[in-house]
Amino acid sequence: MQSVAVEEIQQELPILNVENLSVIRSGKIVLKDINLTVHKGEFVGLVGPNGSGKSTLLLAILGVLKAQKGKIDIYGNRPLSRKLYGRIGWVSQAAANLPREVRITVRELVKLGTLNANNMFSWSDNGRSQRVDQAIKMVGLEDVENIDISRLSGGQRQRAVIARALATEAEFILLDEPLVGMDRNARNSLLKLLDQLCHDSGKTILMVSHDLTAIRQTAHRMVFLEEEIRFDGPTETFPDLDELAGLRGIEPVHGEAHSHQHDHSKED
Amino acid sequence: MMGLGGVLMDIFSPLMEFIAPVMPGEVFPFFFTMELFQRALLAAIMVTIVAGFLGTFLLIRNLALIGDGLAHVSFGGVAVGIVLGATSPLWYALIFSISAAILIHEMQSREILTGDASIAIFLTGMLALGLVTLRIWGGGITSDIHGYLFGNLLLIDESDLDMISFICVVSLILLTLIRSGLLATTVDPLSARVQGLPVRGIGLLFSVITAAVVVSMVQVVGTLLVTALLVTPAATAQLVGRSFRSCLVWTQVFGLSSVLLGLYFSAEYSSGSGSMIALIAAIIFASVAIIQIIIRNFIRPKENYSNN
Numbered sequence: 368m369q370s371v372a373v374e375e376i377q378q379e380l381p382i383l384n385v386e387n388l389s390v391i392r393s394g395k396i397v398l399k400d401i402n403l404t405v406h407k408g409e410f411v412g413l414v415g416p417n418g419s420g421k422s423t424l425l426l427a428i429l430g431v432l433k434a435q436k437g438k439i440d441i442y443g444n445r446p447l448s449r450k451l452y453g454r455i456g457w458v459s460q461a462a463a464n465l466p467r468e469v470r471i472t473v474r475e476l477v478k479l480g481t482l483n484a485n486n487m488f489s490w491s492d493n494g495r496s497q498r499v500d501q502a503i504k505m506v507g508l509e510d511v512e513n514i515d516i517s518r519l520s521g522g523q524r525q526r527a528v529i530a531r532a533l534a535t536e537a538e539f540i541l542l543d544e545p546l547v548g549m550d551r552n553a554r555n556s557l558l559k560l561l562d563q564l565c566h567d568s569g570k571t572i573l574m575v576s577h578d579l580t581a582i583r584q585t586a587h588r589m590v591f592l593e594e595e596i597r598f599d600g601p602t603e604t605f606p607d608l609d610e611l612a613g614l615r616g617i618e619p620v621h622g623e624a625h626s627h628q629h630d631h632s633k634e635d
Numbered sequence: 636m637m638g639l640g641g642v643l644m645d646i647f648s649p650l651m652e653f654i655a656p657v658m659p660g661e662v663f664p665f666f667f668t669m670e671l672f673q674r675a676l677l678a679a680i681m682v683t684i685v686a687g688f689l690g691t692f693l694l695i696r697n698l699a700l701i702g703d704g705l706a707h708v709s710f711g712g713v714a715v716g717i718v719l720g721a722t723s724p725l726w727y728a729l730i731f732s733i734s735a736a737i738l739i740h741e742m743q744s745r746e747i748l749t750g751d752a753s754i755a756i757f758l759t760g761m762l763a764l765g766l767v768t769l770r771i772w773g774g775g776i777t778s779d780i781h782g783y784l785f786g787n788l789l790l791i792d793e794s795d796l797d798m799i800s801f802i803c804v805v806s807l808i809l810l811t812l813i814r815s816g817l818l819a820t821t822v823d824p825l826s827a828r829v830q831g832l833p834v835r836g837i838g839l840l841f842s843v844i845t846a847a848v849v850v851s852m853v854q855v856v857g858t859l860l861v862t863a864l865l866v867t868p869a870a871t872a873q874l875v876g877r878s879f880r881s882c883l884v885w886t887q888v889f890g891l892s893s894v895l896l897g898l899y900f901s902a903e904y905s906s907g908s909g910s911m912i913a914l915i916a917a918i919i920f921a922s923v924a925i926i927q928i929i930i931r932n933f934i935r936p937k938e939n940y941s942n943n
Contacts, residue, residue, distance in 0.1 A: 429829055452831030459825060469695045469822060472878040479819040484831045487816040515877050531823075535830055 380443075381406050382539050382571050383428065388437030390423055397423045399595045401437070407538075410565045410572045412586030412602070414579055419593040421575040425541050428573075429457060441539070452483050456532030456540040458525075460547055465516060465524070473519070473527045474512045477502050480534030502533040505568070506560060522553025526560065533564075540564070542574040546581055554578075558585040639804065640674075640796030643681075648673050662902040674796050675788035676898065679912075681803040682855045683864055683894045685848050687886040688810050690869035691879075692841065696821050699866045701739070704754035705849040706861035707762040708735040713783045713853070714765030718772045723794055724783075728850045729802075731761065736846035740839055786857030786909025788898075795854060802851040806844045813837055818879065856909040863913030864890060871920045874927050889919055 383405040390398040398420045405411055415421050426432035428439055430446025444450045465471075480502065481495040503512050506526040516524050525545050532540055542561075546554050562585050564570040576582045583589070589605040591598035598606060648670070655667035666672040693699055712731030716724030735757045742753045769780065782790045791799070810817075820827040820834045828834045852861050868890035869882070876882030897912030 429825070431825060431828060447828070449831065452829075455829055457826045457829045459823070465822060466695055466697075468873060470873055470876045470879055470882045471818075471822065475818075475879050476822065479815065479822060479827075480830070482815055482819050482827075482830060482832060484833060487832060488812050513878070528823075531826065 379407055381440075382442060383573070384438075384440040385424075385428070386438040386440075388424075388427060388434050388439065390420070390427055390432065390434050392423070396594065398427070398434075401592075401596060403590065403596065403599070405539075405571060405573060407571050408565065408569055410561065410585060410587045411574070412582035412589045413573060413575045413592060414577065414582060414589060415592040417577070421592055422543055424592065425543055425573070425575060428541065429455070453535045454538055456480075456529075456535055456537030458528050458532050458540065458542040458545055460544040465528075470515050470517070472513050472515055473503065473508050473523075473530070474499060476516060476527055477512075477530045477534050480531035483535075498534050498536065502530040505533055505564070506530040520553065521548045522550075522557060525549070525553075525557060529557075529560070538569070539571045539573070542572065544575055544577070546576055546578050554581055558582075561585060638797060640677075640793060640798075640800040643677060643800050644670075644674065644796070647677055651676065660899055660903045662905075663899045666898060666902065671789060674791050674793070675908075678791050678796055678799045678851075679788060679855050679894050679898065679908075680891065681800060682848075682852050683868075683890040684887060685803045685806050685810070686852060686864045687868050687890040688807065688883065689845060689848055690865045690867075691872070691882055691886055692817055692821060693845065694866060694869045694873065696841075698845075699870075700751065700862070701736075701754055701845060702849055702865035703862045704739070704758040705732045705736060705846050706853060706858045707758040708732050709850050709853050710783060710858040711761030711763075711765035711768075712850075714768045714773065714780070717779065718768050723798070725795065725798055725850055725853065728853060729798075729847060732846040732850050733843055735761065736842040737839065740842040744835065744838065782857075783853055784858050785907055786853070786855055786860060788855060788908045791854050799851045799854070802847045806848050809840065809844055813840060817841060856912055860909045860913040863916045864893070867913075867916040867920050868893060871916075871923050874920075874923050889916070889923075893919060 381404045383403065385401055385403040388398055388401040388403075389396070401424065403424075413421050413424070423432060427434050428441065428446060430439075430448075439446050441451055442454060465476075477499050478495065481498050486493065486495075503509055506529055508523060508526055508530060511519060511523065516527055519527065529540075529542075529545070545557065549557065558581060561572055561574065565572050574582065574586065583602055583605060586602050588600065589598065589602050590596060591605075591611070598611075651667040651673055655664050658664040658667055666676040690702075693701060709728035709732045712728035713724045715731070716727030719727070721727060739753045739757060742748045747753075748756070773780075779790075781787070816827075816832050816837050819830070819832055820837050824834050849861055849865070852864060856864055869886045871889045872882045872885035876885050893916035894912055897915040898908055900906070900915070901908040901911035
């Protein structure tokens with residue numbers, strides 16, 4: 368059933384098209400000839416070991432990090448182009464650990480998502496409160512919407528940050544390690560939420576995680592990155608740990624290392 | 636711009652005179668009846684309101700000490716102004732302070748130096764410039780200079796009040812306008828940028844406002860004590876506030892009580908007003924913190940809203 372859906376999806380124009388992207392940071396190749404296409408409604412899991420360039424790829428897509436080579440198209444525009452404002456949502460790992468000194472309620476945080484260059488100075492509501500209500504409802508934080516986020520659990524804070532991204536009315540949501548520091552229940556309910564956003568609300572999701580087990584439950588498609596893309600395909604065909612080790616010599620997330628090819632893998 | 640202080644005095648001095656009879660103390664009521672004191676009170680209140688608003692953001696931007704740095708830079712400006720024979724040396728302070736704020740902001744955003752280091756360099760460099768200038772070309776630390784270091788409310792003349800009013804009113808308007816954008820860029824700069832908010836522009840404007848407000852505070856609390864009104868009330872508010880909005884309100888409550896109590900005690904015991912205000916602000920912070928600890932540990936166990 369999933370593969371039918373994937374075929375349907377691929378007939379539309381891609382939302383994201385990355386071509387031959389290379390990034391060098393302080394003299395070191397971080398990403399090499401990356402080609403990646405994401406279509407509307409897809410839930411793509413981006414995995415790879417530490418320092419494999421996952422976050423770098425996200426930052427390049429957002430446009431805050433300049434690539435040395437290659438091309439990135441989002442909805443037919445360059446990253447950070449004016450036409451993309453409000454269409455891309457960013458959920459960072461850092462955002463989950465928002466500064467503790469900030470006293471800010473869930474509602475106040477989510478409302479920041481409705482800001483843009485045009486309405487920044489405006490006093491009128493223009494349906495912004497409604498968008499905030501909707502976003503808070505989507506992530507299921509209605510009960511705690513007026514509570515200071517520093518008093519919420521890690522899972523709830525992460526939901527609040529996702530709601531902030533939803534309040535921008537973003538169609539394409541990029542998440543960097545949103546599962547870090549969560550217990551199993553919180554992780555499962557967050558993955559369920561992301562799955563719903565994708566299926567019911569038509570959002571497109573590109574999520575970075577090093578938690579292979581968790582992301583495989585939800586993502587339709589997996590991309591394995593380590594400097595270059597080593598695997599890109601439907602989740603069902605994602606290699607098991609042994610094959611993965613064969614691809615690059617990774618130390619699997621759980622269990623022993625299959626390290627017979629360690630010599631050509633790079634840790635940093 | 637000139638005359639704004641006069642306009643505000645025309646509006647507020649009848650009000651002050653109206654409430655003067657209920658004011659306690661022997662000297663304190665003068666703040667509500669005599670023009671010289673009224674000017675001082677008006678300046679102190681305006682400066683406190685803007686400083687509190689600004690301080691809330693400084694605190695969460697991790698820039699608590701920038702006020703201190705810019706105040707010392709302002710002192711350098713004042714010294715140079717005095718030596719050059721300026722009638723209003725605060726203008727020099729304003730130029731020095733704004734230039735330093737822009738340079739510090741650029742150095743930070745280009746990651747040339749981390750926040751604290753760049754502030755420290757400007758702080759000491761400009762303070763030293765001021766002291767050297769005064770020693771060689773001026774008359775050393777005169778009582779005028781003393782007023783700028785520790786604050787002397789009663790030295791605020793009409794043109795000073797004009798300048799203070801102008802800075803405070805414009806800063807308050809600008810801060811109110813950029814409030815949401817400033818909060819968004821403070822909480823999560825990357826998301827703000829992806830949303831299309833002018834993160835860099837907001838940061839630069841915020842730095843310039845901070846620089847100007849610090850200059851307006853120099854005569855009220857003095858170069859050495861600027862942080863007391865800039866950061867302490869906001870920090871106290873973080874202890875009791877439960878939302879960003881409530882923190883803004885609490886900051887004003889703590890800031891204005893520090894100023895009024897500080898002026899009262901300094902008038903009655905004829906101590907320096909700046910140091911008394913700073914002392915009261917610190918005492919309020921300590922009291923609130925202690926009460927909080929008692930409530931949290933003995934009266935009410937920690938509330939927990941987590942359910943997953």
